Amino acid sequence: xxxxxxxxxxxxxxxxxxxxxxxxxxxxxxxxxxxxxxxxxxxxxxxxxxxxxxxxxxxxxxxxxxxxxxxxxxxxxxxxxxxxxxxxxxxxxxxxxxxxxxxxxxxxxxxxxxxxxxxxxxxxxxxxxxxxxxxxxxxxx
Numbered sequence: 126x127x128x129x130x131x132x133x134x135x136x137x138x139x140x141x142x143x144x145x146x147x148x149x150x151x152x153x154x155x156x157x158x159x160x161x162x163x164x165x166x167x168x169x170x171x172x173x174x175x176x177x178x179x180x181x182x183x184x185x186x187x188x189x190x191x192x193x194x195x196x197x198x199x200x201x202x203x204x205x206x207x208x209x210x211x212x213x214x215x216x217x218x219x220x221x222x223x224x225x226x227x228x229x230x231x232x233x234x235x236x237x238x239x240x241x242x243x244x245x246x247x248x249x250x251x252x253x254x255x256x257x258x259x260x261x262x263x264x265x266x
Contacts, residue, residue: 193237197237
């Protein structure tokens with residue numbers, strides 16, 4: 126049984142929207158891709174949460190981001206191994222092997238941050254304001 130909603134949370138006002146067949150298909154597709162159970166949920170989120178920006182990446186960027194995710198996971202595994210080694214001994218002295226692992230981890234982090242910065246810069250400078258159709262780096266807010 127569904128929980129009861131407070132009166133102010135109940136959606137009981139109907140808004141009619143006329144669309145072409147193609148617009149309805151596109152809207153249904155967007156809602157389905159966004160995993161919204163109903164078109165109205167998709168519309169509500171898109172309109173009422175309009176300060177959220179949807180960012181899409183091309184195939185190259187997607188592959189790079191997946192690679193970064195993998196690399197960051199490897200870094201986490203390395204750090205966990207070092208932490209475990211340190212925590213298993215009451216008094217532990219860093220070895221040259223530990224220093225080498227930390228150097229590798231630091232270099233991997235630098236590589237990941239560099240690649241992420243490349244894509245962050247691309248996002249910052251390529252997004253258009255949906256209201257003015259101007260690029261964000263054009264000096265307008």
